Amino acid sequence: MLASWKQLIFQILLLLISCRHINTTSPDPTPPPLVPIDSLPRDVRRAAFKGEGQIEKVELLNPVNLELVCTWTGHQNKESNITGFWRKDGLEIENSHLTVQLENEQYQLQQVFNIVSEENLGNYSCVFESEVKIDFVVAVPQIGEIRDKPVVTYVGDSGVITCKMEDSKPMPNTWKWYKANGTDKEEIFAAAEPQRYEIKNNERKTKLLVNNLTMADSGLYYCGAVYTLSTSMGHVELKVITYYEPLKPFMAIVAEVFILVTAILLFERSRSKKNDTEGDMMSDQTNTLSPGENNGLEGSSSMRQRKT
Amino acid sequence: MPPAAATNLGYTPPDGGWGWAIVVGAFISIGFSYAFPKSLTIYFKDIQEYFAVSYSEIAWVSSVMLASMYAAGPVSSILVNRYGSRPVVMVGGVMVSTGMVLASFGTAIIHLYLCIGVIGGFGLAFNLQPALTIIGTYFQVKRPLANGLAMTGSPVVLFTLAPLNQFLLDSFGWRGSFLILGGIVLNCCVAGSLMRPVNKKALKKTEKTEPPECNGGAAEEAATVDTITQSDNLTEENQKESKSQGCVNRFIDISLFKHRGFLIYLIGNVVMFFGFFAPVVFLAPCAKHKGIDEYSAAFLLSIFALADMFIRPTTGFIGNTKWIRPRIQYFFSFAVSYNGVCHLLFPLASEYTGLVVYAVFFGFAFGMLSALLFEVLMDLVGAHRFSSAVGLVTIIECGPVLLGPPLSGALVDIFGDYKYMYYACGVFMLVPGIFFFIMHYFNYRRLDKERGQIVAVDVRTCEEAVELKTNPDDKAAHDTDE
Numbered sequence: 001m002l003a004s005w006k007q008l009i010f011q012i013l014l015l016l017i018s019c020r021h022i023n024t025t026s027p028d029p030t031p032p033p034l035v036p037i038d039s040l041p042r043d044v045r046r047a048a049f050k051g052e053g054q055i056e057k058v059e060l061l062n063p064v065n066l067e068l069v070c071t072w073t074g075h076q077n078k079e080s081n082i083t084g085f086w087r088k089d090g091l092e093i094e095n096s097h098l099t100v101q102l103e104n105e106q107y108q109l110q111q112v113f114n115i116v117s118e119e120n121l122g123n124y125s126c127v128f129e130s131e132v133k134i135d136f137v138v139a140v141p142q143i144g145e146i147r148d149k150p151v152v153t154y155v156g157d158s159g160v161i162t163c164k165m166e167d168s169k170p171m172p173n174t175w176k177w178y179k180a181n182g183t184d185k186e187e188i189f190a191a192a193e194p195q196r197y198e199i200k201n202n203e204r205k206t207k208l209l210v211n212n213l214t215m216a217d218s219g220l221y222y223c224g225a226v227y228t229l230s231t232s233m234g235h236v237e238l239k240v241i242t243y244y245e246p247l248k249p250f251m252a253i254v255a256e257v258f259i260l261v262t263a264i265l266l267f268e269r270s271r272s273k274k275n276d277t278e279g280d281m282m283s284d285q286t287n288t289l290s291p292g293e294n295n296g297l298e299g300s301s302s303m304r305q306r307k308t
Numbered sequence: 309m310p311p312a313a314a315t316n317l318g319y320t321p322p323d324g325g326w327g328w329a330i331v332v333g334a335f336i337s338i339g340f341s342y343a344f345p346k347s348l349t350i351y352f353k354d355i356q357e358y359f360a361v362s363y364s365e366i367a368w369v370s371s372v373m374l375a376s377m378y379a380a381g382p383v384s385s386i387l388v389n390r391y392g393s394r395p396v397v398m399v400g401g402v403m404v405s406t407g408m409v410l411a412s413f414g415t416a417i418i419h420l421y422l423c424i425g426v427i428g429g430f431g432l433a434f435n436l437q438p439a440l441t442i443i444g445t446y447f448q449v450k451r452p453l454a455n456g457l458a459m460t461g462s463p464v465v466l467f468t469l470a471p472l473n474q475f476l477l478d479s480f481g482w483r484g485s486f487l488i489l490g491g492i493v494l495n496c497c498v499a500g501s502l503m504r505p506v507n508k509k510a511l512k513k514t515e516k517t518e519p520p521e522c523n524g525g526a527a528e529e530a531a532t533v534d535t536i537t538q539s540d541n542l543t544e545e546n547q548k549e550s551k552s553q554g555c556v557n558r559f560i561d562i563s564l565f566k567h568r569g570f571l572i573y574l575i576g577n578v579v580m581f582f583g584f585f586a587p588v589v590f591l592a593p594c595a596k597h598k599g600i601d602e603y604s605a606a607f608l609l610s611i612f613a614l615a616d617m618f619i620r621p622t623t624g625f626i627g628n629t630k631w632i633r634p635r636i637q638y639f640f641s642f643a644v645s646y647n648g649v650c651h652l653l654f655p656l657a658s659e660y661t662g663l664v665v666y667a668v669f670f671g672f673a674f675g676m677l678s679a680l681l682f683e684v685l686m687d688l689v690g691a692h693r694f695s696s697a698v699g700l701v702t703i704i705e706c707g708p709v710l711l712g713p714p715l716s717g718a719l720v721d722i723f724g725d726y727k728y729m730y731y732a733c734g735v736f737m738l739v740p741g742i743f744f745f746i747m748h749y750f751n752y753r754r755l756d757k758e759r760g761q762i763v764a765v766d767v768r769t770c771e772e773a774v775e776l777k778t779n780p781d782d783k784a785a786h787d788t789d790e
Contacts, residue, residue: 151354151481152478154484157483257497
């Protein structure tokens with residue numbers, strides 16, 4: 001019985017130690033997830049310092065144990081020990097200060113981060129001696145190919161907005177659509193209003209159809225590519241205008257054409273009147289002219305015909 | 309020698325004056341006819357998304373428009389022969405405008421095929437033929453220059469429409485843009501209103517007042533003659549024979565198929581058009597395939613358009629010089645062959661500089677050919693029959709023009725490389741070029757022989773006329789003629 005008590009105490013001790021370990025590596029205000037940490041796959045990303053403002057992109061889809069490794073060859077006078085620490089989103093991670101030893105002519109910092117939810121995503125930086133920094137942007141795949149110009153549609157017409165995840169990036173689990181409402185986003189549920197909204201999802205493409213547009217439908221629409229960790233957003237602007245908008249330039253151009261045509265034909269008529277007064281004496285048979293040249297549109301020559 | 313025989317039009321074309329206003333009108337009409345179908349491609353992506361169709365289905369709109377424009381050629385010719393240029397152009401402008409306005413309200417892709425494709429295409433055909441025909445009635449001596457200037461409309465309008473269309477799309481979407489384009493294309497009616505029919509009476513009178521001169525007539529003729537004088541004099545006899553057919557000939561001149569020059573032109577053109585448009589269509593995709601980014605590839609097209617724009621009036625001017633004008637068919641053959649050589653050498657270009665050089669040379673070649681394309685036809689058949697000729701030529705060219713790009717695309721797909729397509733296009737242009745050189749050499753020789761015969765005949769009839777008029781002067785006339 002004493003042995004089983006010892007085993008139980010030993011297990012409790014182990015549990016306490018592992019709990020404390022979790023608390024120091026991920027500064028989460030929320031309690032850790034129920035998924036056992038060790039069962040997560042491990043993803044290792046390495047980076048060697050090349051220059052200022054170095055940014056490495058880390059694309060993740062699912063929860064992982066992310067190990068980030070930074071190496072630096074150091075200054076010319078290489079000291080044997082330097083300090084290094086980690087930052088997340090610009091804020092220093094507690095208890096992350098380490099003393100780094102010079103091994104194989106370089107310094108190496110490594111740390112394992114549990115990326116399990118959206119809060120774990122962000123900008124992780126490893127810093128050597130508060131001067132040399134490498135940034136790791138840990139995020140879900142971003143939508144690259146998205147329309148930057150607004151989609152212009154008309155009142156009463158239907159509008160189509162598409163979003164696409166490139167072939168080079170992993171496919172999302174599903175797609176969601178949101179409409180901007182002030183600074184908030186409201187999710188669009190096509191099932192709730194089937195006459196108004198229609199969402200067509202393909203694996204890599206999603207299409208939002210908005211029918212019976214009104215002026216109120218103008219604004220920003222967000223498409224979200226849903227991955228296990230988080231949703232990556234892209235936005236497209238929809239502009240709804242009335243038919244009067246293009247009608248105004250159209251009428252202006254038609255008026256311009258009408259004015260020019262009338263001016264040219266009037267000018268021609270006045271010229272031909274002058275010529276007629278000279279040529280009336282000499283003109284004899286006009287029958288040789290082909291009948292086609294005298295048409296209703298051409299006032300001048302038909303007038304000439306009538307005179308002679 | 310009566311100067312009327314030199315032109316055989318029955319009057320002396322003004323070669324200036326209101327003719328330059330005609331050139332402006334033709335510039336607008338020709339510009340819209342060629343540039344409008346090409347510029348609509350900017351809207352395709354948006355329309356494709358809106359109607360949820362594939363790219364090839366939307367590309368059909370351009371093809372149907374081009375096909376209608378070429379197929380409606382004979383209809384346009386018949387109308388021009390009957391009613392003159394002005395009403396046809398104005399009706400054409402109204403048709404394209406109506407087509408675009410209706411298309412802006414379309415609810416299915418088939419509406420676009422019908423409105424833009426069929427109605428628009430017909431309207432553009434009613435713009436192209438009359439514009440070309442009326443130049444022939446106003447110009448004789450300066451005709452190559454007038455043609456070159458008028459054909460410059462195509463690259464200039466395309467250059468203007470491309471950024472304008474992008475702006476319209478961003479501001480109004482495709483529907484509003486089609487509505488506004490319907491308005492813009494209505495300016496063809498303005499062009500049509502400029503196309504006053506030439507005043508043949510006034511110009512005829514000036515000829516009648518001049519006394520017929522028999523002495524030195526042959527020398528005068530050499531200055532302004534072109535091949536029409538000989539061909540027209542000969543085919544007049546053919547025409548008298550076929551007038552017994554009557555009805556058809558009043559509308560369109562089928563006897564052209566017996567015309568030697570016309571047949572040479574037709575055969576050469578049909579082969580040539582297989583390789584004419586494809587290199588333009590594939591220039592940007594080929595550049596992207598070689599690793600050039602999208603903006604630089606688009607810039608190549610701009611360079612091509614600028615070279616094209618510059619060379620067309622220049623070609624017209626060169627074609628008008630006294631060294632080239634009498635043998636303008638050779639100049640055209642050179643232009644066709646130059647195109648072929650350009651395409652054959654294209655695969656040598658690998659980096660961007662090579663492509664830029666190619667774009668410049670190809671721009672020159674394309675422009676040269678386009679500027680001369682209709683001038684040589686006018687030169688061969690004469691202004692009288694040009695209207696029917698161009699109608700027949702366009703409907704027969706319809707096939708190669710439509711089949712050319714898809715066939716080239718198929719070549720690219722089969723071989724996975726653009727160079728075989730360029731080799732094929734090069735061959736398709738070089739062979740007709742050489743064909744033209746050879747055939748026109750023989751044609752010119754025959755025409756010179758026939759001209760010699762006509763001069764002899766004319767001199768004899770002139771002598772007889774002089775004999776009848778003044779008997780005592782008989783011997784004096786004989787002496788001066790010899």
